[in-house]
Amino acid sequence: MRPLDTAYMWELVPVIAGYVPLTLFMAVIAMIAALALAAALAIVRVLRVPVLDRIVAVFISFFRGTPLLVQLFLFYFGLPQVVPAMTGIDGVTAAIIGLTLHFSAYMAESIRGAILGVDRSQWEAAQSIGMTQGQLLRRIILPQAARTAAPTLMNYFIDMIKSTSLAFTLGVTEMMGAAQKEAAGSFLYLEAFLVVALFYWVIVETLSVGQRRLESSLGKAVAR
Amino acid sequence: MSCQIEITGLVKRFGTNTVLNGIDLCLEPGERVAIIGPSGTGKSTLLRCLNWLDQPDQGQIRMGDVTVDAARASRADILALRRRTGFVFQNYALFANKTARANITEGLTTVRGWSADRARARADDILAQIGLADRGDSYPAAMSGGQQQRVGIGRAMALDADLMLFDEPTSALDPEWVGEVLDLIRRIADGRQTMLIVTHEMQFAREIADRIVFMEGGRIVEQGPPEQLFGRAQDDRTRAFLRRVG
Known part of the structure; x- marks a missing residue:
């Protein structure tokens, strides 16, 4: 067994670090879009909106039932062949769309569960003072559901960050793509992938600390 | 007799x-009516129908110039009805994500x-009336049952409703908090x-109450001024119920 080329690894740190912003950019944009979409999907499910409810159920089933990689290939390689507007879609955009749809399906189910967990009396109290459906969801139900769903949604965000590495298969040079290119030149695969693994680990650990802080502060606000 | 409601x-x-089996009721302006009767007899359902928390299958509700027919109630009708009624829940049902003041x-x-x-000015005025001027920033979870129910009443008061509905407002309370809640309701009643x-x-x-309504089996069996209903009830079912509750 050869020793690790630590000097090479140190050289790689600034190179990979340069791609952290792109990874975070994809994850943050996809997360914001996925949250909004998931909330909408969850509301359609909870209110059992006729017709839409069935469509959403199929949407969720498809995006939970097929691998993210397959979905990304569909968006990047498949759809542009039949949808002219999508020709020339760049890898970053395709990755963001794919991550958004994929994760929104999972997050919708978490949000739906959290909404159903809000006590019925909260709906009734809001109705009793004359709130419309939209007002009561926005002002009373969703804020309470958000607290319940927050830890799970945070986990999805962490998963999302790691999943951005799949964008590399669409030709995007993000952290993983950069490591691959470096390794292809130096043949030091172990070192290159070890560095990129450590980068993901540090990012995720940093977020986990934030997550624990968030959870304990949310816990205080709803202490009973 | 002119009915406000x-x-x-x-x-x-x-x-x-069939939980409500043809209820007719007229409330004059400022009238305070108490509904009594055995459990499961439709009393709470009647109140909930008046606020459309339960949707009636037949019948009409008129409040001032708003008339809602069960057969063809639009969303706007229902909102109009709810905006004219204040509802006080048995289990308080305060918004858990909002402070006492924000609930109001x-x-x-x-x-x-x-x-x-x-x-905010109106809420502070109400908080003073319900004796919680210093608890405006408290969340429901940090308040006693009695305090929560007083906020629940304050929330309904804030709407200046034509009709206030109280659904067993003290039934969920520990005995020690019942008095303060009844005192508050009494003061509201005194204000006609x-x-x-x-x-x-x-x-x-x-x-x-100006009038007591006795309900059983989804119907109004008997009604009248308190002294009449409690003293000289006409119906056997009313007398049997009053004997049971002592």
Whole structure:
């Protein structure tokens, strides 16, 4: 067994670090879009909106039932062949769309569960003072559901960050793509992938600390 | 007799179970009416229908110039009805994500479109009336049952409703908190607020109500002024019930 080329690894740190912003950019944009979409999907499910409810159920089933990689290939390689507007879609955009749809399906189910967990009396109290459906969801139900769903949604965000590495298969040079290119030149695969693994680990650990802080502060606000 | 609130032929079924079987009721302006009767007899369902928390199957509800027919109630009708009624829940049902003050301002800002400042001033006035001037920033979880129910009443008061509905407002309370909540309701009653209260507190009903309504089996069996109903009930079922509750 050869020793690790630590000097090479140190050289790689600034190179990979340069791609952290792109990874975070994809994850943050996809997360914001996925949250909004998931909330909408969850509301359609909870209110059992006729017709839409069935469509959403199929949407969720498809995006939970097929691998993210397959979905990304569909968006990047498949759809542009039949949808002219999508020709020339760049890898970053395709990755963001794919991550958004994929994760929104999972997050919708978490949000739906959290909404159903809000006590019925909260709906009734809001109705009793004359709130419309939209007002009561926005002002009373969703804020309470958000607290319940927050830890799970945070986990999805962490998963999302790691999943951005799949964008590399669409030709995007993000952290993983950069490591691959470096390794292809130096043949030091172990070192290159070890560095990129450590980068993901540090990012995720940093977020986990934030997550624990968030959870304990949310816990205080709803202490009973 | 001019009715401020008029209920005609109200019917509510849950599946095959007819919970309200043709309720007619007229409330004059400022009238305070207490509904008594055995459990499971439709008292709470009647109140909930008046606020459309339960949707009646047949009948009409008129409040002032708003008339809602069960057969063809539009969303706008239902909102109009709810904006004219204040509902006090047995289990308080305060908004768990809002402070005591925000529970009171919510209906004013979100539903009525008041400015935050105006709503806040009104809420502080109400907090003083319900004896919680210093608890405006407390969350429901940090308050006693009695305090929560007083905020629940304050939330309904804030709407200046034509009709206040109290659904067994003290039934979920520990005995030590019942007195303060009854005192508050008594003060509201003294202000000639039109109200309909479902209660098991017979003595209290007798004190504050202009009229007692006795319900059984989804119907109004008998009604009249307290001294008449408690003293000289005409119907055997009323007398049997009053004997049971002592």
